Amino acid sequence: MKIPLKWLQEYVDIALSSSDLANKLTMAGTEVKGMQVIGGDWENIVVGQIIAIKPHPNADRLSLPTIDLDTEQHTVVCGAPNLRLGDKVAFACVGAQLIDGHTGQVFRLKSAKIRGVMSSGMVCSEKELGISDRHEEIMVLPAEAPVGTPLADYLGDVIFDLDITPNRPDCLCVIGIAREIAALTGQSLSLPGVSYEETTSPIDQQISVKIAAPDLCPRYCASLITGVKVGESPRWLQQRLLACGLRPISNIVDITNYVMLEYGQPLHAFDYDKIRGKGIIVRRAAEGEAVVTLDGVERVLSADMLVIADKAGVVAIAGVMGGTNSEVTQGTTSILLEAASFNPASIHYTGRRLQLPSEACMRFERGIRPELTLPALKRATQLIVQLAGGEAAKGVVDVYPGKRDQEPIMLSTGKVKTFLGVEVSLDQIVGALTSLGFDCKKGDSASEVWVTAPYWRSDIHLAVDLVEEVARIIGYDKIPATMLSQPLPRQNPEPVLSLKQKAGRILTGYGFQEVITYSLTSLERLNKLLPESHPLEPMLLHMANPMTTEQEYLRPNLRANLLAAFSANRRHEDSSIRLFELGKVYLPR
Template sequence: MLIPFSWLSQYVDITLGPDELAHRLTMGGIEAGDVFTRGGWEGCVVGYVQATRPHPNADSLTLCEVDPGDGPTLEVVCGAPNVAAGQKICFARPGVTLLNMHTGRREELKPATIRGVVSEGMICSEAELEISDEHEGIIVLADDAVVGAPLDEVLGDTFLELELTPNRGDCLSVLGVAREIGAITGQPVRVPETGYKESDVPAADLARVTIEDPELCPRYTASVITGINIGPSPHWLQERLNRAGLRPINNVVDVTNYVMLEFNQPLHAFDLDTVTDRHVVVRRAADSEEFTTLDGVHRKLTADNLLIADPARAIGIGGVMGGENSEITGSTTNMLLEAATFHPLNNRRTSTDLNLRTEASLRFEKGLRPELAPIALRRATQLILETAGGQAAAGIIDVFPGGDAEVPAVPLTVGRMRQVLGMDLDIARAETVLASLGITTRRTGPDSLEADPPYWRGDIAIEEDLIEEVIRIIGYDEVPTTMLASPIPYHRPNPMTTLKDGLRDALAAAGMQETISYPLVSAEDLDRLNYHGEAGDGIALLRVANPMSAEQDIMRPTLAASILNTLAYNRGHNDGGFRLFELGRAFIPQTPGLPVEREIAAGVMCGPRYDANWLSTGEPLDFFDLSGTLAAALNRVGITTSLEAQDQPTFHPGRCARVTAGSGQAADVGVIGELHPDIREAFDLGPDPVVYFEVRLEDLLRAGPDGGRFQSLSRFPAANRDLALVVPADVPAARVQNLIERVRLVERAELFDVYAGENVPEGTRSLAFRIRFRATDRTLTAEDVNRAMNGLTRALEREAGAIVRA
């Protein structure tokens, strides 16, 4: 919102400098994103065009006799089509620095010979003064501008650019900001009068209004003005709109925009003679009803959209935009002026669905009080009578089905202020602050009061809202620093949070990079992933009722689609190796009922193992890189895992394993493997293998950490032996390793060779382990190691069918 000080000062005296005022507003909750001054046109003055004549050597140029106000008349060559004798204009003498429209640089203005005639200055456009990009015509000043006055005094201004929070829609108006400044500085606010002369004919005799859906339109007010003359607005009105960033159109439309910026109430003017039976009907649109808005776009509506209509057709979309079929034109003589209140949520949905954001919808979607509509209506009617003439019908049309419902008063007590703010505030001081904001109060006790929210504030409904109003005007820096009223509770660790934090650090330490994505995917993503749910086909996924886009309409049942899309995007920008992981929530469908929310850790690797260099062979990352990284990360958080071969449709046949954890009966906690080439191709991931893991954190917690108990180092040396075993092919190496490490003197067993082929019976394979023996109380002898080896081989033969390979 752009607020010019020249307009703001009409309602409140500004006693602070621009920067100090911006700071005070920001500290009071109305953030001033920027404060800047327009001007700095030293040497530019108000000039008067005494006469004009055609340039003798150029049809598109005009010779102007300009009175600069403090010297002889100067001859100036001007190419603007709107220059004319009798105008007050912006005149720049030679020596002034201005923007050169041909070079785009600021340059010193010098006398120039243009088609044989010397031009002794320049009549400026908005672009040359860097007010806007408009350069088709010169600036024509108001008739009351003093010839010779410095241009800074006439066009110069200071502006506040506000960045408002959604609850402070009232400060989308100049009066709203003036009230804030008045409360901060203690200055009274001057609210414009809204009275005007009325004819003897009641407005209700000239037009009718029917509200068919009071829920979406709680109040509709209208005035009727006859005999108006459509034309340009007065200069002062055009100037204020220009400074606020709006383009002047005509006197009626400009007034509606002006009052919207002044009071924060959008209005709309209809050509009354185009409204069938002069009867306005506020109704829902029919499904697929079509309507052409003022911007010339043909739109298809739904029953969720509110229309302003007549008995025959729609004439506007409520709270968004009017229609071409009833707009104010140069031939309009009779008009109906609307000021209504619309349901904020419905208005926002309509604006979003139609992709039609307007200044009106911006205000309606934040919520406006119904009491504001007739006040703004009378103000706009008054200004239209001043600028367009005509006669206003007596009274206004006011359809207010819920008019009997009173806005509840909001209580405020000293005790609650003390409880919320941690400081003592006198009730009289609170009264004074609230009164400065225009909030009417009345005492209900020595330390309590009731407040009536003013018609321009729709965000005050509970006691805490009043407390906020009081303290932000007093100043948050007055809130004292005090000790907590109650003892700080003991920290209660959350096992899931601890696991997530530890695993996140462990994966990052292992060289992986964390990504974060939305928990929303598309049906196309799941189709590419060949996802059918944990319970098979037919499980209904959870769809979002009002998705932001078609690519984000399903709550993800797996993290695979999210992280693979992230990988695909980044591979398009980098040809290096990728090691990505994400910790997030998946939503597993259930029938019946809502999905189960499950905490998941997922990771993916793809691309070359090492960055390109003269030593690298360009080998791609594979299953063993990811499985080793995952094992190391889980081991760091105290969880030992193992892998067991498994096939799943998502993964390449023979290159997938389930991840198990826990002592005794190991629990299934996830899956790891190389993605199937079809899925890799569907996500456009390139020719390199893509390896992926996904583990369920709840299952990891249930498996439990291994304890991580400290064991002192032995002072005695170890003895190493190698053992080659022939085992059935279906016996996992991890099971053999666990059997070896169960032996009392075995400190560690490490698999270093796997062989199948010649000299090994079919259906078996050879596993070679390096075994470390160590005792904590003595140095082992050869006999000790031999006895341990014999017991070990007998246990392996008995429990795993293993035979020592000769």
């Protein structure tokens, strides 16, 4: 997962250098496998403002913009169609290193005479700066960009490429990583304020939601925004998505992706006017039911897949991809915004069966908590109202059949010492856990504390999970390496394992080579072991979903696959070949 440093700095003060921060995160279990420095080679590139535009005397498609750099002004030749008086731009002076917009090659900018006019500098596109592949227009900076400031200071960033372990879906978002940094550096976390005006028309009078499969959808939330205008996202939002590896599409879709990256909760936007019957039903698909997904492909569903449907049919494959029959387009004016929680195994199965991997699917299948839905929904609703106009209906829909209370876990200083081998005071334990958002209450004794995990953590189930959190925040490098206090217990190997090892050594000593074949075999291969008049005994165990006819049955003996290996290898050996295998066979009970 890619996360920009500047985005993190909006939620937590970071005084460490990029390399020190990467090391600290890695040592705490969130591996930073790479860093990309944006703007590291932007020397001689500054923020400028267009103060004049004149036509080129010898070319109709070229212009001569004059760029104010605060301390000096430059008039250069430019062919971009989006030059506008007063715009802030990225201006490259002679000597700057850029990327050729046509060839993609890196070059050093020099003065040049273009159609008879000398040009010493360049107004840059995003591609020439290495930000994106856009080259048709120059990059227009926000109006608040300070003229004369080096572009690296204004737009430069460091992108951390993180390798998130499967048990930490809470770290698949910017706030999750900011929360880790705050705990590791002793800083406080500052979350964005969420508020927006609502109309007087209640949402429950305009849309209904029914969960017919609560085992696969423990929570479903929705908001309604009317009067929106679908269009292009602001430049800052597009650049933030591009930095994280996502392609900007439209303001509505970009906002859902932005909030997913920010909070870790996937969202989906429906065209409200296309929801038939103004009702959402979360149900299992009917066997053979079909839907055309947003990629234009018709998907045939099975009865164990979860879908989002209206009163006429499927409008989305839950947690995987929406359908074209409810897609947000340029003509959409009303948005039904979905934030839901789905069963991880169901989403994993559906995504793999339909071959539709996605950022949303990846988060759902790791088990994000149902409590994330409402905060993310309100944040996305706020941004849609701000960036796409419109009005939010009063309230939100919140159907929550799978609500469960979080059970506290008792942790003691003795248990921490047992696992870590070092004394940790109760104050240190409480301090480490509280910094991560855990709720700590005094226990029955002075060495015990009752700990409740925060709503965003789905990986905390046992006391040992809490001990790991304490160790991460204190620092694994702070735990001293010591010898074991007691000798290792005497090993008592299994007799079968000893026999297997002894047999293997003896056969190897006689010139045999050990092979390991598949545990699956075919009926044809097994029949070759017996005369035609003899049926196979005992009864074979058949695979429910065999990959091929060559691997259709669990092997009842080792001979069939061993002889096949012998036959395949004999033609490559000039001398004799001796093979043996030690392995399991599978017989019915």
